[in-house]
Amino acid sequence: MTPMESEGTCDLCGMALDGSPLEENGSTFCCVGCREVSEILSDQSDIEGREDRTNTNRENDDGPSTSHERTFLRIRGMHCTTCETFLENVAETTDGVTSAEASYVSETVRVDYDRDRVTEQELLEVLSTAGYTAYQRDDSIAQRQADDEIIWRLLPGVLLGMWVMLPYIVYIYPMHFSLYPDRVLEFTRQLLTDAAYFYYVLFLFTSIILFYTGKPILRGAYVSLKARHPNMDLLVALAAGSAYLYSTLAVILGRIDIYYDVTTAIIVVVTAGTYYESSIKRKAVDLLTELNTARVDTARRYQNDGTTIESDVADLTPDDQILVRAGERIPIDGVVCDGEGTVDEAIITGESLPVAKRTSDTVVGGSVLTDGALVIAVGEDASSSLDRITSLVWDLQSSNHGIQQLADRLAVVFVPVIAGLALTAGVAYLASGASLSNAVLVTLTVLIVSCPCALGLATPLAVASSIREAMEHGLVVFDDTVFERLREIDTVVFDKTGTLTTGDLTVHRADAPAELLQAVAAVERRSSHPVAAAIVAAFGVTHETDPNEADEQRVTGEMSIESSDDAYRSHSDDQVSDFSTHATGVEGTVGKTDVLVGHPELFVEQGWAISETLTEQAATARAGGRLPVIVGWDGDAEGIVVLEDEPRETWEETVTALQRRDIEVVILTGDEIEATDAFRHHPHVDTVIAGVPPAAKAETVQRLQTDEQVAMVGDGTNDGPALASADLGIALGSGTALAVDAAEIAIVDDDLSSIETVFDLASGAKRRIKQNIGWAFLYNAIAIPTALSGALNPLFAAAAMATSSLLVVTNSSRNLLDESDSASD
Numbered sequence: 157m158t159p160m161e162s163e164g165t166c167d168l169c170g171m172a173l174d175g176s177p178l179e180e181n182g183s184t185f186c187c188v189g190c191r192e193v194s195e196i197l198s199d200q201s202d203i204e205g206r207e208d209r210t211n212t213n214r215e216n217d218d219g220p221s222t223s224h225e226r227t228f229l230r231i232r233g234m235h236c237t238t239c240e241t242f243l244e245n246v247a248e249t250t251d252g253v254t255s256a257e258a259s260y261v262s263e264t265v266r267v268d269y270d271r272d273r274v275t276e277q278e279l280l281e282v283l284s285t286a287g288y289t290a291y292q293r294d295d296s297i298a299q300r301q302a303d304d305e306i307i308w309r310l311l312p313g314v315l316l317g318m319w320v321m322l323p324y325i326v327y328i329y330p331m332h333f334s335l336y337p338d339r340v341l342e343f344t345r346q347l348l349t350d351a352a353y354f355y356y357v358l359f360l361f362t363s364i365i366l367f368y369t370g371k372p373i374l375r376g377a378y379v380s381l382k383a384r385h386p387n388m389d390l391l392v393a394l395a396a397g398s399a400y401l402y403s404t405l406a407v408i409l410g411r412i413d414i415y416y417d418v419t420t421a422i423i424v425v426v427t428a429g430t431y432y433e434s435s436i437k438r439k440a441v442d443l444l445t446e447l448n449t450a451r452v453d454t455a456r457r458y459q460n461d462g463t464t465i466e467s468d469v470a471d472l473t474p475d476d477q478i479l480v481r482a483g484e485r486i487p488i489d490g491v492v493c494d495g496e497g498t499v500d501e502a503i504i505t506g507e508s509l510p511v512a513k514r515t516s517d518t519v520v521g522g523s524v525l526t527d528g529a530l531v532i533a534v535g536e537d538a539s540s541s542l543d544r545i546t547s548l549v550w551d552l553q554s555s556n557h558g559i560q561q562l563a564d565r566l567a568v569v570f571v572p573v574i575a576g577l578a579l580t581a582g583v584a585y586l587a588s589g590a591s592l593s594n595a596v597l598v599t600l601t602v603l604i605v606s607c608p609c610a611l612g613l614a615t616p617l618a619v620a621s622s623i624r625e626a627m628e629h630g631l632v633v634f635d636d637t638v639f640e641r642l643r644e645i646d647t648v649v650f651d652k653t654g655t656l657t658t659g660d661l662t663v664h665r666a667d668a669p670a671e672l673l674q675a676v677a678a679v680e681r682r683s684s685h686p687v688a689a690a691i692v693a694a695f696g697v698t699h700e701t702d703p704n705e706a707d708e709q710r711v712t713g714e715m716s717i718e719s720s721d722d723a724y725r726s727h728s729d730d731q732v733s734d735f736s737t738h739a740t741g742v743e744g745t746v747g748k749t750d751v752l753v754g755h756p757e758l759f760v761e762q763g764w765a766i767s768e769t770l771t772e773q774a775a776t777a778r779a780g781g782r783l784p785v786i787v788g789w790d791g792d793a794e795g796i797v798v799l800e801d802e803p804r805e806t807w808e809e810t811v812t813a814l815q816r817r818d819i820e821v822v823i824l825t826g827d828e829i830e831a832t833d834a835f836r837h838h839p840h841v842d843t844v845i846a847g848v849p850p851a852a853k854a855e856t857v858q859r860l861q862t863d864e865q866v867a868m869v870g871d872g873t874n875d876g877p878a879l880a881s882a883d884l885g886i887a888l889g890s891g892t893a894l895a896v897d898a899a900e901i902a903i904v905d906d907d908l909s910s911i912e913t914v915f916d917l918a919s920g921a922k923r924r925i926k927q928n929i930g931w932a933f934l935y936n937a938i939a940i941p942t943a944l945s946g947a948l949n950p951l952f953a954a955a956a957m958a959t960s961s962l963l964v965v966t967n968s969s970r971n972l973l974d975e976s977d978s979a980s981d
Contacts, residue, residue, distance in 0.1 A: 232289040234260040287375035313369030362416040370423040386571035396422040398603035489535040497528025549876040578602040614928035617968035622921040630905040642918035651870035652825035663694040668795020679744040766793035810908040815840040853878040920972030935960040
């Protein structure tokens with residue numbers, strides 16, 4: 157058997173065209189699902205003329221330059237869109253780099269480069285600039301250092317800040333506010349005037365706080381100037397630096413009105429707010445653990461003499477054949493050369509039901525062989541679908557830019573205005589005859605009082621409180637832009653299997669003799685198929701029941717899951733002999749009775765009698781999105797067991813709540829259209845698209861994004877690209893690690909009603925941020941004009957700043973879902 161061949165790619169998802177491609181209106185598709193996506197969303201984008209991010213990436217990878225490569229680098233220190241702009245400019249001005257895209261959300265820079273002109277190590281060195289540190293994304297040590305950096309900067313700032321604030325509390329504040337008796341005040345004033353070393357120590361400690369603890373802030377300010385894009389870091393750096401320069405100048409001039417406390421407070425408070433936000437967002441576990449488990453590093457490769465040896469998957473070539481046994485994960489894409497088995501492809505395709513595989517069938521790497529044994533010819537590109545999906549997730553994540561926080565957008569206007577007012581005030585004082593030192597001090601005073609603390613804390617504290625409250629409601633938020641983006645969502649796309657449904661097969665209905673069902677359960681115990689697990693769970697009981705009750709159940713023609721718990725005593729495994737598996741079922745001998753379980757076609761193939769009634773019942777069950785299993789003994793089909801993947805309890809309430817918010821609901825699934833009937837006919841579901849492969853899921857989301865802001869809700873590895881591609885990804889916490897890592901929100905307890913909660917939290921966060929910024933601007937509206945008049949002592953400004961910051965902290969600590977916050981936006 158030769159490895160699978162392909163000609164061309166799907167015009168929708170870009171996957172190789174295997175088997176018989178589908179053509180529609182001059183376009184070619186790999187499957188019915190891709191064709192359906194194209195038909196449903198044809199009015200939203202043009203296949204030939206659209207800008208396709210995925211296809212563009214593919215062209216880069218397969219371009220004329222054989223030395224062209226792409227790498228993804230993690231960057232320590234990224235925290236805003238200004239960082240993205242700066243690092244992209246740094247990368248793209250490097251010789252050999254063709255393009256670069258940065259995302260502070262994932263702290264990743266994607267770089268396309270020519271390895272003949274620049275190496276990856278050189279890229280790491282180039283991007284490790286201006287205080288940023290670039291490292292390989294799989295470098296766990298560097299990642300741990302990145303997580304710990306902020307706390308090691310904050311701790312010295314807090315400790316030294318306490319020492320700086322102590323003399324202010326004991327000496328300076330009481331002197332300025334005349335809190336001591338006159339004799340004590342005079343003594344204190346003389347002490348401060350004569351003790352020059354005292355100021356030197358304050359200068360030293362404040363310098364450490366500003367330039368070490370505040371280094372990320374200063375770096376952000378520098379980057380914003382380089383990028384010509386003012387941000388909150390620049391505003392904070394202006395205020396803290398102005399207080400530092402003012403105090404240093406005052407010491408040189410022999411004055412005692414020094415305000416190193418303002419510098420200390422600004423740097424420590426803003427850094428503490430940032431640390432609080434990042435600590436709440438930090439992931440508690442390594443989200444890629446499950447993904448790494450899903451990958452297979454070795455394969456059992458056939459030798460020329462017919463024996464097998466363990467071989468690294470990376471060393472496999474299209475000429476190789478590998479052996480996969482029941483219970484093992486298929487390591488690589490290929491074609492079945494020999495053997496039969498049942499493969500669970502849910503992690504790749506999203507299909508809820510396992511697929512039978514036999515000679516000439518294709519298999520995908522990452523899927524699990526649940527029954528049988530297969531000899532597989534390695535595919536022509538010797539790769540795993542799981543690896544390609546993982547790469548696509550990183551690709552999409554790294555090309556999604558973060559959005560500016562509200563405070564940063566305000567800083568674009570606020571910083572130039574404050575700087576202009578300060579300079580104007582200084583010039584005006586000089587023109588009026590004031591001394592140069594007084595004019596400089598007035599200029600610095602205006603910069604000092606332009607309260608950055610409240611503005612700097614407004615967003616991170618509100619976001620951190622939102623994230624904390626989300627966790628209390630079973631939601632984990634990984635990205636601080638989530639609450640802003642949620643408010644812009646127009647469409648929510650749901651995966652079906654494992655998201656709107658539980659993903660676990662259960663027996664919906666059984667119409668068969670109770671004793672036969674017990675014999676079937678005994679046979680199915682020998683199988684690892686999910687269907688077998690559901691049947692054994694329903695009928696494989698160990699206690700006895702009243703035979704009259706069983707006869708009554710046989711007469712009615714139905715046996716529910718509940719009634720099966722009271723069925724005959726289960727046959728033990730030692731009563732089963734001659735067990736064998738087929739592509740579509742299993743058979744065995746229980747005692748002296750032959751038992752067959754499986755698809756209606758299996759009964760025909762084995763020459764067993766099956767009535768038209770059972771065949772029609774099976775067709776009806778399949779049309780309703782359920783899985784029919786025919787059961788029989790001694791050559792005759794005697795009944796049917798119908799299994800289903802049950803919808804989650806709260807799915808209807810969830811889609812209804814979204815409709816009340818005027819949000820469109822789309823269901824996207826890899827299952828066939830028949831399995832979606834329960835959802836297609838719901839009044840609050842707008843669109844159902846079935847039979848869609850993983851790459852096409854991401855493409856579908858991108859097409860919807862042409863006119864709408866899209867959120868994607870999913871659980872599986874196959875949903876990872878779509879979750880990463882969406883404007884917002886929401887993953888169920890029980891889903892695979894790749895799905896969770898591709899998303900910005902994880903629902904820990906898998907309760908879909910939490911989706912409505914997170915929208916409520918987003919609305920509450922918006923109100924809270926507006927309130928916080930309102931307090932900050934109210935302060936500035938009073939303090940800045942007063943400072944311009946020359947009547948404001950910066951000491952009082954420091955007290956006012958502390959008060960405004962306290963109001964922001966207090967306001968942020970309130971419950972976002974309080975009734976007082978329930979008003980609509």
